[in-house]
Amino acid sequence: MTETRGERKERTRRAILDAALALCEESSLVALSLRQVAKEVGIVPTAFYRHFDSIEALGLALVDESFVSLRAMLLDVRRSNPGFDDTIDSSIGILVEHVHRQRAHFQFIARERAAGPAQVREAINREISLFEHELATDLARLPGTVTWSSEDLRILSGLIVTAMVATAEAILRSPGRPDVEKQIVEDARVQLRMVLVGALNWRSRT
């Protein structure tokens, strides 16, 4: 039952991160007070400073943590796609699954990307940019893109990431409405197919 000092600190730190993430589900970091977080965790306000310099620093930690989730998703997509034809369906399936399992993380990223403190917004956009780049290298390994410039690959993956982010946000916006969500997912499938058709016919012209 004994607990080392570091363990205890880590446990409180986790509690703070979890509490902040939970409180962010119905508002935003910029409207979140240190005292709210402390109360939720069950510590006195000033104890917060033992772990983070400010709410903004807390936000940066949450960004890191959230993108671990998102990268896990990308790994899942890679693992499940040995080059099959239903790449679109399975990828979207994985997206939907991750959105549900890591709802709070996705919600947090979507909100703070647009409305968070400046540093948080920048961190998120940097990560999303990295994401696009990774997807671009994945796409480069697909057959049919051999003639593509790396420029065009980057732009295409930007489009795909944008569409998938929008899909994730739409899903988050319709909680507990399976019919609505079904429609969103089906739309996302069609959109990806449209983009794919565009990609397959690209550079055969011009």
Next chain:
Amino acid sequence: MTETRGERKERTRRAILDAALALCEESSLVALSLRQVAKEVGIVPTAFYRHFDSIEALGLALVDESFVSLRAMLLDVRRSNPGFDDTIDSSIGILVEHVHRQRAHFQFIARERAAGPAQVREAINREISLFEHELATDLARLPGTVTWSSEDLRILSGLIVTAMVATAEAILRSPGRPDVEKQIVEDARVQLRMVLVGALNWRSRT
């Protein structure tokens, strides 16, 4: 120099809307206090209530106002496109121009769509949904989409709106960096061309 009562009220109301919009440029409605707005306007806090019930109500008014701007943009796009081939370039040009001229409105919509009070978020998403629907009927008038189902048109315009919203957000994110913006705009052009290629080859299969 005399000023009717209604005129004066309207002037103050405008000042409140403008002040709120300005203050929202560096934060969010949910972090905006009634007192900040009042101070910016130069009235006493309680006078705020003569015009709005709450910050949230103010937000809804700003949504209405902002979408007047956005609709003006759509009108510009329609007016400038009598069916020419450079539809993409001119449409994006109009988007960029409007983003710059109505920067605060676009910024507000982008932020509050993700992070605003619930009612504000809903109002914005409702408007964007309307936007997509309008674009769909515009697309239906284009040659080459005669064989399209209204369903597919809706989905396509959803994709286009998503990409354009993302483009506008990216432009807003890079103020005072013409080179970066140039790249964003060029990418948007290519993305739209990719989508267009997909659209032109759609339904020729399946």
Next chain:
DNA sequence: AGTTTGAGTGTACGTTCGTACACCGAAAAC
């Protein structure tokens, strides 16, 4: 064993917040 370290406590401050209430004075209504 004695000392140091550091997570968490408790009090206390000045500030900002939303809002209640009584009030003012000029335009509007009569």
Next chain:
DNA sequence: GTTTTCGGTGTACGAACGTACACTCAAACT
């Protein structure tokens, strides 16, 4: 000319905010 309406004022309140400072006490170090 008198009364009413109403946008804006001024004061006043309790609550919540960030944070400074002095404290406790058990784990960790020597």
